[in-house]
Amino acid sequence: KAGVTQTPRYLIKTRGQQVTLSCSPISGHRSVSWYQQTPGQGLQFLFEYFSETQRNKGNFPGRFSGRQFSNSRSEMNVSTLELGDSALYLCASSSEPPGQGYTGELFFGEGSRLTVL
Amino acid sequence: DQQVKQNSPSLSVQEGRISILNCDYTNSMFDYFLWYKKYPAEGPTFLISISSIKDKNEDGRFTVFLNKSAKHLSLHIVPSQPGDSAVYFCGAAGNKLTFGGGTRVLVKP
Numbered sequence A: 001k002a003g004v005t006q007t008p009r010y011l012i013k014t015r016g017q018q019v020t021l022s023c024s025p026i027s028g029h030r031s032v033s034w035y036q037q038t039p040g041q042g043l044q045f046l047f048e049y050f051s052e053t054q055r056n057k058g059n060f061p062g063r064f065s066g067r068q069f070s071n072s073r074s075e076m077n078v079s080t081l082e083l084g085d086s087a088l089y090l091c092a093s094s095s096e097p098p099g100q101g102y103t104g105e106l107f108f109g110e111g112s113r114l115t116v117l
Numbered sequence B: 001d002q003q004v005k006q007n008s009p010s011l012s013v014q015e016g017r018i019s020i021l022n023c024d025y026t027n028s029m030f031d032y033f034l035w036y037k038k039y040p041a042e043g044p045t046f047l048i049s050i051s052s053i054k055d056k057n058e059d060g061r062f063t064v065f066l067n068k069s070a071k072h073l074s075l076h077i078v079p080s081q082p083g084d085s086a087v088y089f090c091g092a093a094g095n096k097l098t099f100g101g102g103t104r105v106l107v108k109p
Helices: none
Strands: A005-007 A010-013 A019-024 A031-038 A042-050 A053-057 A064-068 A074-078 A087-094 A112-116 B010-014 B019-025 B032-038 B045-051 B056-059 B062-067 B072-077 B086-093 B097-099 B103-108
Touching: A005 A087, A019 A087, A019 A112, A031 A074, A042 A064, A042 A074, A042 B086, A042 B097, A053 A064, A074 A087, B010 B019, B019 B032, B019 B086, B019 B103, B032 B062, B045 B056, B045 B062, B045 B072, B072 B086
Parallel strands: A010 A112, B010 B103
Antiparallel strands: A005 A019, A019 A074, A031 A042, A031 A087, A042 A053, A064 A074, A087 A112, B019 B072, B032 B045, B032 B086, B056 B062, B062 B072, B086 B097, B086 B103
């Protein structure tokens, strides 16, 4: 079974630009979550989608947005990039939404490393 | 508002000894807890989990303990091996999965 695939793996942008990251979940998984990893901040929750609906959103500014398509693939977009947006962005999929009695695990992709200059 | 905290950013241990990683949480609504392990340039991988109705779960060299009254959980690795050197994240599930800041473990040969 193929794992979670994230593209691109690495990218460099300049301040003010926007970026779109893509995530293909494990086949059959309908829930996709996004996390930002920065040194010292751990894994910060961005948002979670299930069946094309955003169920939860973390404490990030409106510049961060996402969506999920009918095939469960997800994209996240960051507009007007700032230097502080440099991070590893991780996507995770699961068969059911985390919480609400779900006791399974999240399966993470390898991440997209964004550098903002 | 950090609902999940790992107060030790790093831990160094000798090969063969026990590694103890700690995690504290504030939200009593969390009902499921997980530990993930992350190597550089890889995504986190699931290690072990525990339901809030239990106080211990064991899987080989890994044991997770949960103290609900103290809102505290710990991960024990016995014996520690050099391949265990990684960053470990504690996660707590309510309506979403919230992670701590991570603990970097270095196992010295």
